[in-house]
Amino acid sequence: MAFRPRDLADRMAGRRKPDDGYLRETFTLPRDKARTKARDFLSRYPKAAYMSGVESWRELPGGDIEFTMRRLRSAD
Template sequence: MVSKVPRTHFPKPPLDGLRKQLKESRGEATRQRGAFIRESFRLPRLAAREKAKEWFEQYPKAAYWTEIESWYERPGDIIEFTMRRLPNAD
């Protein structure tokens, strides 16, 4: 028979640092991580498609390595996505 240890013996870790990190990352729409600049959007489907086209026109893939890094379909036909590009063309 296995005895159960009450959860009170295992204190919860402090989450202040994680809360701060999440708050900062969600507050920045544009951020640079590594060599790339990223910008996140949350738009209706048609507006999301137009925003992506705008990025590819302004920052051509061949020069800036522009790409849609990630995208998710959210309820209500909302698309949440992150665009990524190099800061300048060679």
Template sequence: MNQFPPRRPPLDGLRREIARARSEKAAGRSGGFVRKTYRMTREEARATAKEWFSTWPKAAYWTEVESWRPLPGEGDTIEFTMRRLPTAD
């Protein structure tokens, strides 16, 4: 029977990763993704999103509509953010 408590794994790698993520955030980097936020009519927004997907295919660039919201009091205006990887590997 073992009388010693189980050993915990070293946390140095986790500490380094947390520090790296915090420094990137402080420097204004977005975790490797390219993001662009737009404000336009719903029709223009759909066309712009389609253009992103045709220019940077989802399978290769992880292209995504990150957020999409109608702006209250501004008629048919949408604010949305598109996200993609800077390059395809």
């Protein structure tokens, strides 16, 4: 059985401390739409109030961008 890098990433994410106070959302979009989505996220949840930001990102072989945005849970 072949493992993909995403399998490892999912397994590592499962080990993450579950109650660190952040909510995370992962998106996979073309570059321009990824930029727009990140801007919208940061407009909706400003860094000063919610400590929001891009936690990680990577470019996939097809050119899409996979990125994870995080924000404080207290924003809900």
